[in-house]
Amino acid sequence: MxxxxxxxxxxxxxxxxxxxxxxxxxxxxxxxxxxxxxxxxxxxxxxxxxxxxxxxxxxxxxxxxxxxxxxxxxxxxxxxxxxxxxxxxxxxxxxxxxxxxxxxxxxxxxxxxxxxxxxxxxxxxxxxxxxxxxxxLIGPSSILLALMAAGLNGQQFAFNGYVPQQEPDRQRQIQRLEQRAKQENQTQVFIETPYRNVALFDGFIKYCQGDSRLTVATDLSLASEYIQTHTIDTWRKKGAPDIHRRPTVFCLLA
Known part of the structure; x- marks a missing residue:
């Protein structure tokens, strides 16, 4: 053998x-x-x-x-x-x-x-x-690049992939994972199909607590790279960034 x-x-x-x-x-x-x-x-x-x-x-x-x-x-x-x-x-x-x-x-x-x-x-x-x-082999991972740049907890984190598209399943999933983030001090990491980025961002803004922190990491490693971490309250004031149809990773910590 x-x-x-x-x-x-x-x-x-x-x-x-x-x-x-x-x-x-x-x-x-x-x-x-x-x-x-x-x-x-x-x-x-x-x-x-x-x-x-x-x-x-x-x-x-x-x-x-x-x-x-x-x-x-x-x-x-x-x-x-x-x-x-x-x-x-x-x-x-x-x-x-x-x-x-x-x-x-x-x-x-x-x-x-x-x-x-x-x-x-x-x-x-x-x-x-x-x-x-x-x-x-060694090379880029958008998930790890986003986590590195988030300024959230890199000691405890979970990659969740995609959340449900339909309500109320989306609301329940976002709020459940925000609660986990708070209870376990665990950064929650998400991705989405690029044309649904804005809908997911809007879900975080709508359902998360104002003092939770959300990272939006877009076009990682490209010249158009955009990475920002703010509280949900701050994002509500700033509005959605330009993430439509641009590959984006989201990180959340309550």
Whole structure:
């Protein structure tokens, strides 16, 4: 068994840029070199993956790379429960077949880190089950960048992903997590589909206590980056920032 596993390739977890920037501003040279040497990739969407990969010093032409998209059936409902990888073993093992044949592979998200708020976590879970070595590479995470810049509690925090879109479920979720933040001194971190950013911001303004602090972190790592932390009362006076259709992370601490 040990000899068989040692013949497997590795699965590199590749952070991608967070927007319209350069790869040199996003990834250290060591990460670029490991990615550039790979021939096989599992990606969320092929078009942005190719746009990202063609900026790297590839060891072979982009057209010769083997790029597999994650099937839509593996994408978890972002407002529901994540899928269990064990229900899709056959499909996931097929995606990972090059690694089992001894080739290094890259797992690439559209933006940020694969496996974090990303269906690539299913691929990683199956790789562990198969005994394929998993190696996370250094690069940007919008969630951690926002938490770093928030000035809230970085010792205790929870990433909650998306809140429900419909009322009264949205109100209950926001108020429940604000209460947790207060009771446990735990920063609550959220993301949203960019065109629903303003609706989520309005939900915080409407349902949270005036002395709770809210961070809005938009276009992280880009020239248009915007990061501000204020109390809810202050945000009510300032009004919503320009966050419509711009990737944004929200952090809340009561």
């Amino acid at each position: 040990t000899n068989a596993l040692s013949s497997f390739g590795k699965l590199f977890l590749i952070p991608s840029w967070l927007g319209n920037t350069t790869v040199d501003q996003t990834l250290p040279n060591a990460t670029q070199a490991l990615v550039a040497a790979c021939q096989y990739f599992i990606v969320e969407n092929a078009k942005p993956a190719r746009a990202f990969l063609k900026t790297l010093p590839l060891s072979q032409p982009l057209q010769s790379l083997h790029i597999q998209e994650l099937p839509r059936s593996l994408a978890a409902d972002i407002h529901g429960q994540p899928l269990d990888y064990r229900q899709h073993r056959a499909l996931l093992r097929e995606l990972l077949a090059p690694a089992q044949a001894g080739h290094n592979m890259g797992l690439l998200a559209d933006a940020g880190c694969p496996g974090i708020a990303d269906p690539g976590a299913l691929v990683v879970a199956c790789a562990h089950e198969l005994g394929i070595s998993v190696q996370p």
